[in-house]
Amino acid sequence: MIDLVSSDLVSIRNSLQNKEFTAVELLSEYIERITKSSKLNLFNTTNFENALKAAKESDQKIIRGEARSLEGVPIGVKDLFCTAGVRTTASSKILENFVPAYESTITQKLYDQGMILLGKLSNDEFAMGSSNETSSSGPAVNPWKSCSSDKELVPGGSSGGSSGAVAASLCPFATATDTGGSIRQPAAFTGTVGLKPTYGRCSRWGIVAFASSLDQAGPITKTVADSALALKYMAGYDEKDSTSADVGVEDYQQFVGQSIKGMTVGVPKEYEELDLEDDIKLNWHDAINWYKSAGAEIVSISLPHSKYALPAYYIIAPAEASSNLARYDGVKYGTRITGDDLDDLYKNTRGLGFGAEVKRRILIGTYVLSAGYYDAYYLKAQKVRRLIHSDFVEAFKKVDVIMTPTTPTTAFGIGENLSDPLKMYSNDILTVPVNLAGLPAISIPSGLDSQGLPMGIQIITNHFNEGKLFQFGSIVEKSRSSITNQSEWWL
Amino acid sequence: MNDINTTSEVRHTIEGQGGEWEIIIGLEIHAQVTSESKLFSGSSAAFGGTPMSHVSLVDAAMPGMLPVINKHCVRQAVKTGLGLKAKINSYSVFDRKNYFYPDLPQGYQISQFKYPIVGEGEVKVSLKNGEDIIVRIERLHLEQDAGKSFHDVDPENSYIDLNRSGVALMEIVTMPDLRSAEEAKSFVTKLRTILRYLETCDGNMEEGSLRADINVSVRRPGDSLGTRCEIKNVNSIRFIGMAIEYEAQRQVNEIENGREIIQETRLFDVSTGETRSMRSKEEAHDYRYFPDPDLLPLNLEEGFIKEITHELPELPDNKKERLIKSYGLNSYDADILVSDKNYAEYFESVANGRDPKISVNWITGELFSALNKLNLDIQDSPVSSNQLGELIDLISDGTLSGRLAKDVFEIMLETKKNPKLIVEEKDLSQITDESSIEKIVNKIIESNFDKVAEAREKPKLIGWFVGQVMKESQGKANPATVNDLVKKKIGI
Structure with missing residues (x-):
């Protein structure tokens, strides 16, 4: 029996290479645990049969001494990454039977290191949401519960399947994507580490697009060291993605645990004014002390335009989405619901194929791009975006990293915010500015609130400086109190 | 639109019931870029092909592409x-450019709206009356072509072929500088010539490589611009002319009958020669243009542009100027030769070291009419430029008379043989030796002595004698010598 709960990516990788257990044994344990965890509703599609075959091959390679860097390690993949021969739905009815003939660059890179696909993880439909409740396969469930209530909580979104699966030890590493916080917020809600790399750091090729200028893939893992290891194999220039950056990839593990003595941590003064839960505010202040103790200098900085980030984001992202999702029309692939004529085909297919939140964003996006409104909305939002970017540029002249809470609240109950889109959108208030500026950021579990629910600290740094995120992230990881999920209620 | 300065002199009008009308025309030309592969994918951009055989994952707009x-x-x-x-x-x-259509897989066309790759330029167009006009180019931008829908294959279903989807087009937009169907046709012809010189578009209109959207409005001379209608997707130069003529007349009739012109998109119906309404301004799409976030802005380095500048071929206007200057051609002949760079190339090869006027006459006369009859391009001419040059040499050195040369040319067309060889084989060389010709002249005069006196009265009969001599010599006698000798012998 392998203790999956106390295992992480690095330990599993090492155990496999040291032949402490085989890839097949490991995989079988994961399959059993995933099967038992169906209450969490985290997987859209499982890939057990193919995975077993791959695990046997990995074992052969390990025996022959041909093991690659992550040989035989299982991985969960957000259902937004196209996987050849494995159903890819974006958690939407409109793609419910879509099986790509091609593999996304990121997943291919991970397979090339010997990783094995366990299955496709739930997300908010087309990554639009902050709670993983808009998935066509129903809400994914957070493995964490409040100590005072039995109600089921959301795992965050849109990468709630990924965060939930890592938190429930159903995989040691899951891929995810972050457009406005979709990696960091779910990580904060589930006590996992979520990394959103610099825009352009990881290829978008083969990832179902939500908002192309903001979408960025990254890992959700249990530890900072795991995150550093995962990034090394996800990152890299891809000539098939024109927005991917030709910037060297480092061995990020070297930064984990590195001293931060004499370095500077920026704390944005405007964020003090935000409506944050008390425990989260306290936790943030604790983190300031952890950094002081570690020898860093705390600097108060200003991000004056951050208050406009949320409205700007909810113009730019839907605008791009309204265009990106035009291809799902029932003509070429995916769900088709015919009617009397072409207009009927479009209306029926898109009317029944898309869920309410996706439709809402397509409508917002269509509106803000319309003649007569473009300047007032889209163009203005782009100007705001540039101002937000300059705020950060200014800040990083003074500080190495910026530290904030990841979310204003801890995980909320399923159904609680669904009828109030504005309240739901306000979840992204701390994460969205990072996407608008294309910066890298990480969410690190930083403790439990008074209800016993995980909180997260977000560390932001300058473009292509991911190393610092791991360096500063390890301080939080080392300084916080234990965040073990005591009850495995869903098993 | 209304503030554009188009006050230059009135060049052309059409007659309405209540007086003269001026036609104002602007064109948007869609020219397919000559390229192996598509604008944003590696699949083939070749014309035709089995349906759906030139389609990549990107062209089919698969998720994540x-x-x-x-x-x-x-x-x-x-x-x-x-x-x-x-x-x-x-x-x-x-x-x-966002809109829904089944042959537009992405649900948007990638185009250039606010910042096109090419800005203002101009094209000089020579009109049939010998005048030149300058047509200003507003812009040129790159964009993707759509796929093709087939509605007539099956009674129940429409079919779509995405082979063309994503093929690169250049949209070339003119200012409203054209004033008649003739001008528009001459402009498109000239533009096509330039594109072919540059080898950036093959200009094959029947394959859809060059198509025009035509903006037409009419006004009283001196008035401000009228409301325009846009005729979409006209794919031949002749149809461009027909569409403009019909549309201008229609607009004049509308206005003269007290109706207003409605700004709309119209279609040209090839079978009736008429234009008809497709959609009005109110029904026009809102394309919701916005910068494609999948693509970074295009930044061209100065070196890149310089490199291309150095690669530019000699263009028709420069070539024309040079042909006139170096060969002493007239403007008319030069225009014909530069209308296709292969004509000019052929000409320069023939005229190399030879009389340019004789060369151009042979090319635009005998050669063009032969190619026309055979329906061949000059590149596929059965008579090469070297062979035509050799033929002209045989005329110049007196071996062949003009008449004999034409006979030899006919044989060259059929056999592709060199003229010298034909002359040898058929013993066709001209008799220039005076004594030989004199013998024949004497013979003809002797046997037609009765006509000699008559000829002295009516000098026209000289021609008859000359003809008889030529016939006797099987056409080989030098006609000038024959003429001289006949006159001398008869005594005129």
Whole structure:
């Protein structure tokens, strides 16, 4: 029996290479645990049969001494990454039977290191949401519960399947994507580490697009060291993605645990004014002390335009989405619901194929791009975006990293915010500015609130400086109190 | 639109019931970029092909697929811009033009809206009356073509072929500088010639490589611009002329009958020669243009543009000037020769060391009529430029008379043999030796002595004698010598 709960990516990788257990044994344990965890509703599609075959091959390679860097390690993949021969739905009815003939660059890179696909993880439909409740396969469930209530909580979104699966030890590493916080917020809600790399750091090729200028893939893992290891194999220039950056990839593990003595941590003064839960505010202040103790200098900085980030984001992202999702029309692939004529085909297919939140964003996006409104909305939002970017540029002249809470609240109950889109959108208030500026950021579990629910600290740094995120992230990881999920209620 | 200065002199009008009308025309030409592969994908951009055989994952807009710009197409656009004497914009942006149609897989066309790759330029057009006009180019931008829908294959279903989806087009937009169907036709012809010189578009209109959207309005001379209608997708030069003539007349009739012109998109019906309404301004799409976030703005380095400038071929206007200067051709002949760079090339090869006027006459006369009859392009001419040159040499050195040369040319067309060989084989060389000719002349005069006296009275009969001599010599006698000798012998 392998203790999956106390295992992480690095330990599993090492155990496999040291032949402490085989890839097949490991995989079988994961399959059993995933099967038992169906209450969490985290997987859209499982890939057990193919995975077993791959695990046997990995074992052969390990025996022959041909093991690659992550040989035989299982991985969960957000259902937004196209996987050849494995159903890819974006958690939407409109793609419910879509099986790509091609593999996304990121997943291919991970397979090339010997990783094995366990299955496709739930997300908010087309990554639009902050709670993983808009998935066509129903809400994914957070493995964490409040100590005072039995109600089921959301795992965050849109990468709630990924965060939930890592938190429930159903995989040691899951891929995810972050457009406005979709990696960091779910990580904060589930006590996992979520990394959103610099825009352009990881290829978008083969990832179902939500908002192309903001979408960025990254890992959700249990530890900072795991995150550093995962990034090394996800990152890299891809000539098939024109927005991917030709910037060297480092061995990020070297930064984990590195001293931060004499370095500077920026704390944005405007964020003090935000409506944050008390425990989260306290936790943030604790983190300031952890950094002081570690020898860093705390600097108060200003991000004056951050208050406009949320409205700007909810113009730019839907605008791009309204265009990106035009291809799902029932003509070429995916769900088709015919009617009397072409207009009927479009209306029926898109009317029944898309869920309410996706439709809402397509409508917002269509509106803000319309003649007569473009300047007032889209163009203005782009100007705001540039101002937000300059705020950060200014800040990083003074500080190495910026530290904030990841979310204003801890995980909320399923159904609680669904009828109030504005309240739901306000979840992204701390994460969205990072996407608008294309910066890298990480969410690190930083403790439990008074209800016993995980909180997260977000560390932001300058473009292509991911190393610092791991360096500063390890301080939080080392300084916080234990965040073990005591009850495995869903098993 | 209304503030554009189009007050230059009135060049052409059409007659309405209540007086003269001026036609104002602007064109948007869609020219397919000559390229192996598509604008944003590696699949073939070749014409035709089995349906759906030139389609990549990107062309079919599969989820997660991303466009990557084809550098060659950018180069072609820059080259074309330089050929149109236009400003090359070192910064340009690809935008998405959003609309739903089954043959538009992405649900948007990638185009350039606010920042095109090429800005203002101009094209000089020689009209049939010998005048030149300058047509200003407003812009040129790169964009994707759509696929093709088939509605007539099956009674129940429509079919779509995406082979053309994503093929690179250049949209070339003129200012409203054209004033008649003839001018528009001459402009498109000239533009096509330039594109072919540059090898940036093959100009094959029947394959859809060059199509025109035509903006037409009418006004009383001196008035401000009228409301325009846009005739979409006209794919032959002749149809462009027909569409403009019909549409201008229609607009004049509407206005003269007290109706207003409604700004709308119209279709030209080839079978009736009429234009008909497709959609009004109110029904027009809102394309919701915005910069394509999958593509970075296009930044052209100065070196890149310079490199292309150096690669530019000699263009028709320069070639014309040079042909006139170096060969002493007249403007008319020069225009014909530069209308196709292969004509000019052929001419220069023939005229090399030979009389240019004789060369151009042979090419535009005998050769063109033969090629026309055979329905061949000059590149496929059965008579090569070297062979035609050799034939002209045989005329110049007196071996062949003009008449004999034409006979030899006919044989060359059929056999593709060199003229010298034909002359040898058929013993066709001209008799220039005076004593030989004199013998024949004497013979004819002797046997037609009765006509000699008559000829002295009516000198026209000289021609008859000359004809008889030529016939006797099987056409080989030098006609001038024959003429002289006949006159001398008869005593005129």
